[in-house]
Amino acid sequence: MANPGNRAYPHWYTLYEAALLEFDLDKLRQRITEAQHAVLDRILVLNGSDGGSESEALINALIALRDLQKMAESRLPPSPSTISRH
Numbered sequence: 338m339a340n341p342g343n344r345a346y347p348h349w350y351t352l353y354e355a356a357l358l359e360f361d362l363d364k365l366r367q368r369i370t371e372a373q374h375a376v377l378d379r380i381l382v383l384n385g386s387d388g389g390s391e392s393e394a395l396i397n398a399l400i401a402l403r404d405l406q407k408m409a410e411s412r413l414p415p416s417p418s419t420i421s422r423h
Contacts, residue, residue: 346391349375353398356405365409373402 352375356368376398383392 346379346394349379349395349398353402356402362409362412365405369402369406369409373399376402 349372352368352372356365356372359365359368376395379391380395383395
């Protein structure tokens with residue numbers, strides 16, 4: 338993963354870090370979503386260029402965010418958008 342002290346890619350990494358460190362379950366979904374969007378936006382910017390260690394860090398961040406999202410979903414009640422109406 339990226340060297341946090343380096344901050345070579347601060348925007349997406351700052352949002353990623355905020356999601357990882359969020360303890361308020363009510364805010365966690367939003368933080369995860371924001372971080373995922375920032376990571377995906379950065380991947381699009383790099384689009385095919387050799388992003389080196391940043392590309393690897395982006396992939397690792399997406400994997401970690403996906404895992405965090407799974408853990409959060411097992412602890413949180415469903416969001417209104419995921420509740421089906423009968």
